[in-house]
Amino acid sequence: DAGITQSPRHKVTETGTPVTLRCHQTENHRYMYWYRQDPGHGLRLIHYSYGVKDTDKGEVSDGYSVSRSKTEDFLLTLESATSSQTSVYFCAISESRTGYREAFFGQGTRLTVV
Amino acid sequence: GENVEQHPSTLSVQEGDSAVIKCTYSDSASNYFPWYKQELGKRPQLIIDIRSNVGEKKDQRIAVTLNKTAKHFSLHITETQPEDSAVYFCAAGAQGGKLIFGQGTELSVKP
Numbered sequence: 001d002a003g004i005t006q007s008p009r010h011k012v013t014e015t016g017t018p019v020t021l022r023c024h025q026t027e028n029h030r031y032m033y034w035y036r037q038d039p040g041h042g043l044r045l046i047h048y049s050y051g052v053k054d055t056d057k058g059e060v061s062d063g064y065s066v067s068r069s070k071t072e073d074f075l076l077t078l079e080s081a082t083s084s085q086t087s088v089y090f091c092a093i094s095e096s097r098t099g100y101r102e103a104f105f106g107q108g109t110r111l112t113v114v
Numbered sequence: 115g116e117n118v119e120q121h122p123s124t125l126s127v128q129e130g131d132s133a134v135i136k137c138t139y140s141d142s143a144s145n146y147f148p149w150y151k152q153e154l155g156k157r158p159q160l161i162i163d164i165r166s167n168v169g170e171k172k173d174q175r176i177a178v179t180l181n182k183t184a185k186h187f188s189l190h191i192t193e194t195q196p197e198d199s200a201v202y203f204c205a206a207g208a209q210g211g212k213l214i215f216g217q218g219t220e221l222s223v224k225p
């Protein structure tokens with residue numbers, strides 16, 4: 001498995017509180033992604049990064065912000081958590097040196113907002 | 115914005131039959147089309163991918179076809195086995211790294 005670790009693995013938080021999820025990689029891959037997975041919606045892209053301090057919005061970015069201050073870490077912040085943000089969050093990494101962009105996923109973080 | 119539509123959402127086949135999952139994409143700049151398999155409680159993992167300069171790719175019992183003109187691509191699984199039961203996702207990737215996934219297909223292979 002690619003060296004990618006998400007933390008925490010599980011979290012329960014209250015509505016209105018800020019939450020930060022961390023994705024850490026040891027592969028030195030250029031691209032990092034945050035997805036959320038909900039039944040019937042598949043994997044929806046929240047934000048992604050194409051380099052240090054280079055990020056862009058995905059399909060469902062409202063209510064989320066990200067930061068990447070170094071290659072190995074990509075942080076996802078829920079500025080004020082809402083119940084609609086209860087989901088499983090996956091981080092993924094990829095490198096496109098060869099033209100392929102196989103994405104490797106982390107184990108996922110199950111977030112519950114009560 | 116970019117969109118990937120995947121059908122069907124559920125698919126049930128008998129062991130030994132073939133299964134076909136179809137996807138369409140909206141961004142004409144997409145040039146990379148991977149397929150992922152996700153078993154229950156696990157992370158998605160790549161099973162096969164295809165680039166836009168190739169029309170078909172095969173790996174043992176799985177194959178993917180791409181029609182760039184129509185903006186659709188398909189996954190074909192032959193001689194299905196119970197261990198093929200999982201959720202399958204298609205995705206489309208474009209220059210710049212953006213990778214958009216379809217909604218997923220839950221495949222059930224009945225013994």
